[in-house]
Amino acid sequence: MQYLPIFTKLDNKPVVIIGGGEVAVRKARALLKANARLTLVAPSFDKAVYALQESFDITLIQATFDASQLHGAMLVIAATDDETVNQQVFNAADEMNIFVNVVDDQPKCSFIFPSIIDRSPITIAISSAGTAPVLARRLREKLETLVPQHIGPLAELVGRFRNTVKSRFSQLSDRRQFWEKVFDSAVVSDIQSGNTTDAETRLKSMLEAESKPEGEVYIVGAGPGDAELLTLKALQLMQQADVVVYDYLVSDEIMELVRRDAELICVGKRMGNHSVVQEDTNKLLVDLAHQGKKVCRIKGGDPFIYGRGGEEVQELAKHNVRYQIVPGITAAAGCSAYAGIPLTHRDHAQAIQFVTGHCKKDGNDLDWASLAKPNQTLAVYMGVVKSPDIQAKLIEHGRAETTPVAIVENGTRKNQRVFTTTLEQMASEIEAQHVQSPALLIIGEVAALHQELAWFGKTEQVSSFAQPITKVGQTDFRVA
Ligand SMILES: C[S@@+](CC[C@H](N)C(=O)[O-])C[C@H]1O[C@@H](n2cnc3c(N)ncnc32)[C@H](O)[C@@H]1O
The missing domain is CATH 3.40.50.720 (NAD(P)-binding Rossmann-like Domain)
Structure with missing residues (x-):
């Protein structure tokens, strides 16, 4: 050294x-x-x-x-x-x-x-011993995003209680055990959400009574697949969870980022194949929290958009389980950005509707007259299987057969595929291309802009994927 x-x-x-x-x-x-x-x-x-x-x-x-x-x-x-x-x-x-x-x-x-990450009183110093200051600076920038902002206030709180804890526990090992419990407790999430007074009260009561750790559930949106679209908060909570409850929509790349020694429970959901029924998942979350565990319930996209996050939170609230909700980038936002399709555009679409294709068999639970209006964009989730019905209903209610459509499969992921077609051809194109889940249908005038803006897919700033395939009508081209 x-x-x-x-x-x-x-x-x-x-x-x-x-x-x-x-x-x-x-x-x-x-x-x-x-x-x-x-x-x-x-x-x-x-x-x-x-x-x-x-x-x-x-x-x-x-x-x-x-x-x-x-x-x-x-x-x-x-x-x-x-x-x-x-x-x-x-x-x-x-x-x-x-x-x-x-x-x-x-x-x-x-x-x-050295280069410094300042979360006073926590300070992290990085040095390359003067050999590569730019490299040290880049490392600092990376660490800046990983070290949570609340670490400073947490250290301050700990500092204020240091002497009290010292006099309460004479043995070093007991003190260490106590602090370990504090760092695994809701004191951290109190500080995280800015409730210093609650954190202090909780810390005091932990000192007074050796209580069993309180469980908590984090309902986390993981975004559509590209790990770089995770929020900092999502990443932090994924790293501090004891248990991670996930399903198939969360990409492998994202699952790589969860705490190494966390227990992983798959409640795998694929459309039409619910391996764990929702009620069982709800119960699982409550049970794990009652065991004092920190549970990260991670979901694709945003938990509150066709994610059943609402039902899980209701159940947690009913059983007085503490929870935090972290929004994620929903498929419509991710897929449209990575396919170069603006969801609204002053010349083409003044409104956007998020719709599920996973509706009743006759489709009568949707307001088709409203969905068929021109100059708006429909982002259809879970629409692949029902695409023939969706296509028929929209045309029946007046949407032009020539309306542009984009089908985005595995949006934002390395294997993203984008196909553009018309409403009249939508279902047959899906069949011809063997489109697999997850795929999002973007129906509306803006879908045509994919052809104009597809070059976006080539730039690293929009996507880090290597070779997305884009198909426009019959022309097939690979982005270099
Ligand atoms: C159960 S919904 C979950 C939606 C999620 N909560 C969200 O906010 O994106 C699943 C549907 O979302 C869409 N979806 C999710 N991730 C996607 C992706 N990476 N590419 C395309 N569609 C995706 C598909 O329509 C899929 O069938």
């Missing part, structure tokens, strides 16, 4: 910066955050230095560098654009055994400034 990572407490300790320009100001700001007692030395200072002096108690010495200026300093930073001066600063500090950092000159650094 080239550098030992330590966190130093600078509170009012002397730090000297040699330099009076922009770089010196940047370093000064970082050091002032840690309440360092700062002295800046330079023959002249930028305006920004004087501006800084108006807000902070810093000492300015207008002079050329002299080794005597470093006496008593805990840290020294050389931030001049003169290599000779920087070298002199390094030599002098090194001789006096003072930690020194010559900005952007790693061989002349006995300490370095």
